[in-house]
Each structure stands twice: as C-alpha cells, then as structure tokens.
Amino acid sequence: MEVAAEAATGDETIALVREQAFDVMLLDIAMPNKNGVDPLRVIKQIRSEQGVLMLSGFPESQYAINLLKAGANGYLNKDAAPDEIVRAIRTVARGHQYLSEFIADALADKLEKPAVERPHEMLSKREFQIFCKLAGGQIPTQIAEELHLSVKTVSTYRACWRKCACQIMPLTYYAIKNGRIE
Numbered sequence: 001m002e003v004a005a006e007a008a009t010g011d012e013t014i015a016l017v018r019e020q021a022f023d024v025m026l027l028d029i030a031m032p033n034k035n036g037v038d039p040l041r042v043i044k045q046i047r048s049e050q051g052v053l054m055l056s057g058f059p060e061s062q063y064a065i066n067l068l069k070a071g072a073n074g075y076l077n078k079d080a081a082p083d084e085i086v087r088a089i090r091t092v093a094r095g096h097q098y099l100s101e102f103i104a105d106a107l108a109d110k111l112e113k114p115a116v117e118r119p120h121e122m123l124s125k126r127e128f129q130i131f132c133k134l135a136g137g138q139i140p141t142q143i144a145e146e147l148h149l150s151v152k153t154v155s156t157y158r159a160c161w162r163k164c165a166c167q168i169m170p171l172t173y174y175a176i177k178n179g180r181i182e
Contacts, residue, residue, distance in 0.1 A: 001089065008032065010039035017043050021050060023093045027072075029056040029063060035136070037070060037129050038146075044071040051092040060102045070125050074098025130157040 004022055007013040009032045017025070025043065029036035036054060043050055053074045054067050064075040073092045076085060080100075088098040099107070123131055133143045140154040147154070 013039045014042050017046050021047055024051045024053055024089050026053050026055055040070055053088055053092050064103050066128050127157055
C-alpha cells in the first residue's frame, strides 16, 4: 500500500478527487471547514465509483449506517486494530463494502426492528446533512450559503425534524446525547 496524497480539509480533499481517482480514500468525519458528510457527497458526485472508507472517533452506532447510506463504502472507528484497517482498505479497494461485525449486526437488527429508537435513521441523506449542521450550531442562513440552497429550502429541511417526532429546540441536546456532536 502507498499513500498517494493527503489533504487537511474537506475542500482540499475535493480538489484532489477532481484531479485524480484513488484506489481508496480514507476520509475523516471531523475535518476543518466541512464535516466528512459534505465532502463524501461531493466526492460521490464527482466520481461515483470512488471507494471511500470513513474514519471517525465517534462510535459506529452513531454514524456508520447513515454514512453508508450517503455513499461511503465502509466505516471504521479510529481505534480499530491495524489488521482491521488493512482488511477494510483491501475490501474497499476490491470494490466491495466493508462492514464490521458491529455494522453487520446493526443492519440485521434494522431488518427486524423499526428505527423508532434512533429517529435520526429515518432521515434522508439531505435531511441528515442539515440535521448535523443544525445540531452543530449552524443557523439556516449559514447552511444555505454553504450548501448553495435557499434559506427557505433549508428551513423546509429543518422541518423534517418533526419526522423524528421531536421539537427543534431539543435538537442539540438530542445530537449530543446520541453522539452526533461533541
């Protein structure tokens, strides 16, 4: 294996993907300027076939399934054993999804149980993206500018939180409690 390039921010990552394809990209969720969800979405628009393995300090139970839905080819916690990281990279490089034992079990549970216990899993990709930004303290005008949407569109997406049977005010509390933000 060889490290072909490195980027410190989401914007740098996107610029690299515009220049060339990589066998596998390791993409951190916590990056300056953009969280990993935004670059993932753009990367998949630029190169839908690009293998992306997400890394995070957050537990798999908090982000893995939503990131897989958003186009990630796998998800690893940063404290994963080195042999698991190598196995995940090789799996994604072969064009497959990497599912840890935990993620496989979680997906099997989702088939058996409704997502009522984790209402954020009911959100669409865009709703989840807006949810993360709102939970992180951004206001609709900031989100609209960043995502190139109208403020009205962001407000409409913000209303999706009702889909989770919650009020907007406890959004940040919910996000912290469920490990969405620190």
